Amino acid sequence: MSNKDAAAATTGIREELLRRFIESGERERLQDILRSKLQASGWQDRVKDKCQKYVHERSTNIDDITVDNMAEEVMPYARSSVPEYIKSEIMEDVRAFIYRVMPENKDQP
């Protein structure tokens, strides 16, 4: 297969996987699991605290606080402070799902 074909095939498979991922409810389920793990690890409390600090800093100009701005500001901290074990566990779950659904595509990234 030429490179372009391979790329197209990959994209097609990826889209298909994504569609199955969502429509089977697996995404919701994993999101719930992720949410509770993050909550259990205290990540949620820390990020919430960070958001509150953000609001406090800009409390004089409250109209400028939008969800998007706050998300931009807090996102780097939030992304980087997710505990590693949570990341790896969710990755494993996703991988397991992929194997379940498309067993022949073991080598997809």
Next chain:
Amino acid sequence: MSTVSTSPEKASAGSAKKCGGCPHLASQHKAVMERLKVLVAYAHVCRHRQALLSGRRGGSSLAEAGDRSRKRLVDEMPGPSCAACGSCADRLHACLQCDSYACKRRGSSGSGSGGSSHLAQHQRSSGHVLALDFARMHVFCAACGDYVYDAHVTSTVLAARTRWHAALCDAAEPEAKRPRIVAAATGELSAAGARYAREHGVIGGGGCAAVRGVLNLGATCYLSAVVQALAHNPLVRGWMLSDTAHGGGGGGCARAQCMACEIDAAVQALHRSDQIRADQPFAPVRLLRTLWATAGNVAGAGQQDAHECLVAVLDALHASLAAEEDNAGAACACVVHTAFAGVLQSAVTCERCGNTTRSLDPMLDISLDIPPVPPVRAADAALNTALDAKQRRGVAQASMTRGYRPVLTLHDCLAHYTRAEALAPGAYRCARCPGGVGSAAAVKQLSVKELPPVLTFQLKRFAAAANAGGNGGGSAHAKVDSFVRLPLHVDMTPYTAAALSGSGAPVLPPSSSSSSLPPPSLGRRSDATHANPACQYSLFAVIDHTGLLDTGHYTAYARHRSRWFRFDDAAVTPVDVRDVLGFADDTAARLGRSAKGRAYMAFYIKTVLDYHDATAPAAAAGAAAAAAASTSVPASADLAMPDDWIEESGVLSKRQLESQLPVEVKVERRGRKKGSTNAARKQKIKEEAVAVPPPPPPLPPIPIPIPSIPLVDIPQEGAHLSSSEGDSDSEALWARISKEKAADDLVPMADPFPTTTTMFINPAALIASNNNNHEEEEGEEEEEEEVESESE
């Protein structure tokens, strides 16, 4: 343009568009609401499709029919996907003015925020500004540039959520006897109510503080902490302040050493505003004396254990309350049991024959051992080395958690508590083993069978069995000092009996001999449980212990209307959540430095409060008597803590009083008062279905001046939130005032959880009551109002 501009004129105009701030939403209100209702229902189905599908229904024929229709639901209903790119991920937003969906984040030029996302494109091209975040159900207004808050929208969303709550709980735990959800709480502030509150609200001075110190009478810090924890327990507080329980509040009780009277007096003293000055703590002299009289094991002038004290207080409370109600055979309906009582299950499985015997144990709280700190997890270690290698190669993958040690959390303690442990051989004799006699290897597992509305955890920090015989005479037993992180929210689904026993006999973790803890609890079931909404809890009080075993000091942290306070005997200070949860200690522990764990007891309350009302076993008009009716109070949005919960109360109809029933309450939901017409009832029922609005993001819709707590500076954010609760309080008061003409129709009932817990912290009411200076009247009227709700 202000995102949530508040405009009293708008609200008090009594217009049908009772919207908060976004003028764009206001201008299109009707059409938007129509679409919204449909979209919200659709969103719920899509979101919880799997959860609903996986719920098992009892009964084979029913199961098949149900499954078939549900399967059809899953297969045939398509999920939404973005009109531009066809993906269904990436924060889909549904346009509220036409029939399209768009992603918010993914954009054609690849950049996330700003003008190039698919949503922005759609909005530019079509001129529609309003969109609904499909997953979280918030309304986004492009012109305002932010998510906007609208009372109608949020009430619709919450009403839908309440309706689905029952279905989801059912799906997660089909066998559980769930109270029938009869009504959801209402917290809407009507136009006239807002007017009244504005006129009668008071700025500064007066008002209810509800945060008042308790004087230390000499090593009684344990009592101070326990009293504060009880006073801020919404269920206990509500019941105590309702004033119709237990002899009408001080004076009706004939017993000499009645704990209920004392706790009643204590809670009222802590909340009463007319006598509070910032420096006058409450002296629990009589309470202490009653405690000593009724519970000998905590008597004595020295330091006692707070947990023992709490148990003693609850026992005494139950004793003094249960004596009044001769409840032979029925479950005890006193406030202690209705609030705290749960059931633990111990399941022992014989490994030979697989037979499981279960025994149930009533409990008032859960005492957790503190397991040893887990070593660095294997996954962490592997990733750490991988990241190290990457960083050396210059691929920066900044991860702050690299090198962090794992910290003990409450979940770890719970997992340890509910672990499957192998009993020593010879300890268990299986009754059903075919081989006859012979002790078998057995596996025992504890779980929670029934979750109480208020869940109390005690962390066993005292290593040796301290029987708290406190006069300082005990030897220096070691105190377990490890830091245990308490979450603000706890999901108890993985620890319930249903979750743990659903997969058959308890299975030993594979590496039981290794030193690592079992994997996080959600990994126990191979098909992970969908979180049961009925098992979500929020933290509202913590009791800390600092110092050594015998000479330590207890402090309490409690949440009052989403603000946290630290109660150190007579000194009350507002604190950040960071201090409560001990972020500083947390970070220290994560970095491997030694951190002293302080938390000793933690109190959690159900996020969605559904509880059983007391029902009389033999009621005259037994309509609602047989089934326990209940109310369900929906909490606010996903991550936010609910500010408060407003409960609806039943009514003891006058008919019953006349028939001389005993104190037992017959609770009639949506009680029909004399002379109420059908129209009024329907109106009331319709309004009951409107749910409590969640705390608005930055500002409340109507600025009600709220007295600041006379102690110290309030952080600005907290002030906003408190004023939104002030709305509901003032509203309640106003409705009450307007109904006084119908007062004689209703009699307030002796329900354990009669009214809203916040209503007594009503500044306006307390100001008004200052004129009468009579607590009883206030409590009574509050309840009347609650029942009647607002009719116009």
